Amino acid sequence: xxxxxxxxxxxxxxxxxxxxxxxxxxxxxxxxxxxxxxxxxxxxxxxxxxxxxxxxxxxxxxxxxxxxxxxxxxxxxxxxxxxxxxxxxxxxxxxxxxxxxxxxxxxxxxxxxxxxxxxxxxxxxxxxxxxxxxxxxxxxxxxxxxxxxxxxxxxxxxxxxx
Amino acid sequence: xxxxxxxxxxxxxxxxxxxxxxxxxxxxxxxxxxxxxxxxxxxxxxxxxxxxxxxxxxxxxxxxxxxxxxxxxxxxxxxxxxxxxxxxxxxxxxxxxxxxxxxxxxxxxxxxxxxxxxxxxxxxxxxxxxxxxxxxxxxxxxxxxxxxxxxxxxxxxxxxxxxxxxxxxxxxxxxxxxxxxxxxxxxxxxxxxxxxxxxxxxxxxxxxxxxxxxxxxxxxxxxxxxxxxxxxxxxxxxxxxxxxxxxxxxxxxxxxxxxxxxxxxxxxxxxxxxxxxxxxxxxxxxxxxxxxxxxxxxxxxxxxxxxxxxxxxxxxxxxxxxxxxxxxxxxx
Amino acid sequence: xxxxxxxxxxxxxxxxxxxxxxxxxxxxxxxxxxxxxxxxxxxxxxxxxxxxxxxxxxxxxxxxxxxxxxxxxxxxxxxxxxxxxxxxxxxxxxxxxxxxxxxxxxxxxxxxxxxxxxxxxxxxxxxxxxxxxxxxxxxxxxxxxxxxxxxxxxxxxxxxxxxxxxxxxxxxxxxxxxxxxxxxxxxxxxxxxxxxxxxxxxxxxxxxxxxxxxxxxxxxxxxxxxxxxxxxxxxxxxxxxxxxxxxxxxxxxxxxxxxxxxxxxxxxxxxxxxxxxxxxxxxxxxxxxxxxxxxxxxxxxxxxxxxxxxxxxxxxxxxxxxxxxxxxxxxxxxxxxxxxxxxxxxxxxxxxxxxxxxxxxxxxxxxxxxxxxxxxxxxxxxxxxxxxxxxxxxxxxxxxxxxxxxxxxxxxxxxxxxxx
Ligand code: FES
Ligand code: FES
Numbered sequence: 001x002x003x004x005x006x007x008x009x010x011x012x013x014x015x016x017x018x019x020x021x022x023x024x025x026x027x028x029x030x031x032x033x034x035x036x037x038x039x040x041x042x043x044x045x046x047x048x049x050x051x052x053x054x055x056x057x058x059x060x061x062x063x064x065x066x067x068x069x070x071x072x073x074x075x076x077x078x079x080x081x082x083x084x085x086x087x088x089x090x091x092x093x094x095x096x097x098x099x100x101x102x103x104x105x106x107x108x109x110x111x112x113x114x115x116x117x118x119x120x121x122x123x124x125x126x127x128x129x130x131x132x133x134x135x136x137x138x139x140x141x142x143x144x145x146x147x148x149x150x151x152x153x154x155x156x157x158x159x160x161x162x
Numbered sequence: 163x164x165x166x167x168x169x170x171x172x173x174x175x176x177x178x179x180x181x182x183x184x185x186x187x188x189x190x191x192x193x194x195x196x197x198x199x200x201x202x203x204x205x206x207x208x209x210x211x212x213x214x215x216x217x218x219x220x221x222x223x224x225x226x227x228x229x230x231x232x233x234x235x236x237x238x239x240x241x242x243x244x245x246x247x248x249x250x251x252x253x254x255x256x257x258x259x260x261x262x263x264x265x266x267x268x269x270x271x272x273x274x275x276x277x278x279x280x281x282x283x284x285x286x287x288x289x290x291x292x293x294x295x296x297x298x299x300x301x302x303x304x305x306x307x308x309x310x311x312x313x314x315x316x317x318x319x320x321x322x323x324x325x326x327x328x329x330x331x332x333x334x335x336x337x338x339x340x341x342x343x344x345x346x347x348x349x350x351x352x353x354x355x356x357x358x359x360x361x362x363x364x365x366x367x368x369x370x371x372x373x374x375x376x377x378x379x380x381x382x383x384x385x386x387x388x389x390x391x392x393x394x395x396x397x398x399x400x401x402x403x404x405x406x407x408x409x410x411x412x413x414x415x416x417x418x419x420x421x422x423x424x425x426x427x428x429x430x431x432x433x434x435x436x437x438x439x440x441x442x443x444x445x446x447x448x449x450x451x452x453x454x455x456x457x458x459x460x461x462x463x464x465x466x467x468x469x470x471x472x473x474x475x476x477x478x479x480x481x482x483x484x485x486x487x488x489x490x491x492x493x494x
Numbered sequence: 495x496x497x498x499x500x501x502x503x504x505x506x507x508x509x510x511x512x513x514x515x516x517x518x519x520x521x522x523x524x525x526x527x528x529x530x531x532x533x534x535x536x537x538x539x540x541x542x543x544x545x546x547x548x549x550x551x552x553x554x555x556x557x558x559x560x561x562x563x564x565x566x567x568x569x570x571x572x573x574x575x576x577x578x579x580x581x582x583x584x585x586x587x588x589x590x591x592x593x594x595x596x597x598x599x600x601x602x603x604x605x606x607x608x609x610x611x612x613x614x615x616x617x618x619x620x621x622x623x624x625x626x627x628x629x630x631x632x633x634x635x636x637x638x639x640x641x642x643x644x645x646x647x648x649x650x651x652x653x654x655x656x657x658x659x660x661x662x663x664x665x666x667x668x669x670x671x672x673x674x675x676x677x678x679x680x681x682x683x684x685x686x687x688x689x690x691x692x693x694x695x696x697x698x699x700x701x702x703x704x705x706x707x708x709x710x711x712x713x714x715x716x717x718x719x720x721x722x723x724x725x726x727x728x729x730x731x732x733x734x735x736x737x738x739x740x741x742x743x744x745x746x747x748x749x750x751x752x753x754x755x756x757x758x759x760x761x762x763x764x765x766x767x768x769x770x771x772x773x774x775x776x777x778x779x780x781x782x783x784x785x786x787x788x789x790x791x792x793x794x795x796x797x798x799x800x801x802x803x804x805x806x807x808x809x810x811x812x813x814x815x816x817x818x819x820x821x822x823x824x825x826x827x828x829x830x831x832x833x834x835x836x837x838x839x840x841x842x843x844x845x846x847x848x849x850x851x852x853x854x855x856x857x858x859x860x861x862x863x864x865x866x867x868x869x870x871x872x873x874x875x876x877x878x879x880x881x882x883x884x885x886x887x888x889x890x891x892x893x894x895x896x897x898x899x900x901x902x903x904x905x906x907x908x909x910x911x912x913x914x
Contacts, residue, residue, distance in 0.1 A: 174892075
């Protein structure tokens, strides 16, 4: 039983036909070709598929696409672009917070949700906010550093926050 | 009660395959505007080798890093490489890239030598220029030299290079031979806190001192060490794929436990640089060795903290509690 | 001169693509008309395959092809031992063995078709404990012995070593099975182009090994096989050998359409290589002043159903089993043993983390027996410049002592250390 729904992704409305059982991650990746959202486990454990739903981080591999109708979905493609990077993206690059990069989209969105809520997080706040995003490569050190440096940049006079 | 302890572990680890030849190779071409392209089969799986290889090419050619393009991981477009394994890419492919770049540079130096009226050996390359050794004010832009070489002299500045560490096979009876070209060394010290009620271990701090010959890119070296430590923390404390009559009992991250951001200790990395004469600019490798000392350092720290010796990895709270009870009974 | 490109902390070359979600990993590739492949794995850890019937599966809507062992031109691969089938033929030897692979127009159609493939098995006695597997009467995984290799390293004379020791300390240590857990699962996409070239996008650490293995398995010239590595989401040794590439190639040839395959997380655990579990026995002799004079090591490595990188891993482990210490009398024996468990393969550290855990814990135990500080005990015995290893290799430059001093400088030690 296919149904046409409207998904609002990164501010743009997309009309897609979905099965009631279709997961958001698959609709984003396969139908909208927004492949920045990654799939590492499909069981809600790794956080690679994290997107923001009305600003809150969710595992899109556990979420039915039809449940997202009319909500604001933010994927990594909506965070910033190569010409106009988000402060967090810039901080991830400069601090060496990406190695294989497979966890990065999910990490960045979890970090964005944190900073939206708490502009001056402690190291523990950051570690807690990222605890659902597994990184097998970096040991998290540089990721935590990148998030706190982004927080400082965004709250500081440097501006540049979007 | 929470008890603290410190443990130490040392290690040595070789770079490259055991005994088997494991060559890497590269092509380099300098374009007539002074930019360059490096072709190599080496593959970056996240460790940062492509960046490091570009730095090596930039240094050897005297061209800015931003002017280097890397073509990697395509068996049709690049010359052979054995692969991103055995912590070998910086050392082996790095040497291959350096040799290829050197060959291309040689053409540039010969062309420049004619113009500057000196012998090619009296020249060097750096900052996008070719200049007379000791007289940097007498120079030519590499872009100009490359254009003359290619379009004026008909000598495109290209080079190829390969490298294979000198090794031998081991005698099957004695195990004697020279299986590796270079070695790296490290020591880690772990500080842990063990909760004697729950058996839970918190790793508070790890100091990791690693010799990698020369850190071509210190941030990437640190990243390898930190990532290796997280894998070592998992190996020491959490991870185990349980097999029961050949059937995997925990084939999901739900119950195969990987370290998260909350499980990682404070990490202090110390890079030691004693240049390896056979390495590119003295570099060796860092990928695998970073994880080796972590688990034993933690297990030894647990021993120091609470006096129990874990002999089977991982050191789960259950195993620690059981061992604590046994030592208590031993004392009673 | 604004200086060198060396010693500079540059961000990764592709970091901008990674953080903006634009880097393309294995599963991000797509080709027009692409099919999706799923594997049917064994139901038994050890069984003879009597019959594979794919006819029912082939009749399902959306199913375009099914391959079995008969479709593979050369059905064995392996680095040191050609013992592993691309698709199981005579037997299955562990739960991860693949018996058939389906290509269909959707993931769902391919998955549903797996249930319709009928395989008749004759279950065989299996062996899961490597120590049991070494016994002559154990069920055999291949041929007539489960002991695949015995690696020997000898230096000096351990009998003499025991004689001059004032204490002898013994330990047995065990390590567990772990998985690489690169967050990106294996993914491969193959297309057979009009000029007869296989183009394969695959998340591998060794594209050239994949190309040469494919050339042999498919009996196809290497200049008509092009392996491209997209962005790779971690490897750690887990993407160090051929896995699903032959399937997508064979299916692409059979269907004349591009075919993609991606492993599930569960398949990553159950059907790919793992870090070998080791049982390691240490026996060391020390003199009164804390010098290690003899060390004997026995390693038993569970290879699982096939050798994969087991022999080379064990050989690296054996070479390093004495630890970074100068010990005149050394005897090391490593045994690689087949079982019906998951296959041990390459993983970051390649055998050395297993023995490293064992020798470093053993070192602490010896220090405790002789009443010496573990750090001082190590420092006294560490290799230094021009030390020779049990292999006879002489290491010209050794910075072990520097690394100890540096680590102490970073976090301190339990007590003030007086450096020799
Ligand atoms: S893919 Fe959704 S949490 Fe892992
Ligand atoms: S960078 Fe590879 S998983 Fe995080």
